Amino acid sequence: MTRNAKAAVFLGCGFLSVMLGAMPLCGYIGFLLAPSDFHRDAFTGSIPLWLAGLVSWLAGIVLITCGSDRPLRVLAIWLVGLAGGLFLNLPSLYINPGGDREAAIGWAALVSVGVACAVAARSLRNLVTKRLPRTPGT
Numbered sequence: 041m042t043r044n045a046k047a048a049v050f051l052g053c054g055f056l057s058v059m060l061g062a063m064p065l066c067g068y069i070g071f072l073l074a075p076s077d078f079h080r081d082a083f084t085g086s087i088p089l090w091l092a093g094l095v096s097w098l099a100g101i102v103l104i105t106c107g108s109d110r111p112l113r114v115l116a117i118w119l120v121g122l123a124g125g126l127f128l129n130l131p132s133l134y135i136n137p138g139g140d141r142e143a144a145i146g147w148a149a150l151v152s153v154g155v156a157c158a159v160a161a162r163s164l165r166n167l168v169t170k171r172l173p174r175t176p177g178t
Contacts, residue, residue, distance in 0.1 A: 050107025051117070054100045054158070061097030062150035064089050066143060069150075097154055104158035111162040118155040122148070 068090045108114045126148070 047107045047109070050103045051114070054103030054105075054107055055118070055121070055155075057096050057100030057103060058154040058158075059100075059151050061093045061095070061100055062147050062154065064093030065097060065150050066093075066147045068093060070143060070146060097150070101154055101158045101161065104155065105161045105165065108158075108162050111159040111166065114155070114162065115159050118152075122152065 104114060
């Protein structure tokens with residue numbers, strides 16, 4: 041597997057992991073903000089729900105950071121993907137009267153924060169590797 045294919049797999053899996061991890065996090069945060077709007081389920085709002093979302097979300101950030109060389113390219117990929125996703129999601133957000141708009145906006149915000157954290161981590165990694173001199177033999 042070449043470097044480009046490996047980077048593409050890391051980026052794709054990282055974006056998917058951030059998106060999937062944002063779903064339980066959105067439910068956990070939504071339950072904490074408005075517990076009366078949620079069904080009484082033992083798993084909703086619990087620590088395992090928070091951990092399930094957080095572990096996947098953080099793993100996605102690490103995969104995006106490892107799979108990218110340039111942070112601006114990751115940001116451009118995400119902005120194009122976010123615009124396309126919102127365009128495809130318009131019918132469920134505005135036409136469907138039973139759609140949960142707050143949950144969809146919260147999910148998009150959590151995913152955007154995750155991608156922003158990955159871009160910041162990659163920028164910091166590039167800055168550190170650029171500033172620190174390499175030692176011979178490593």
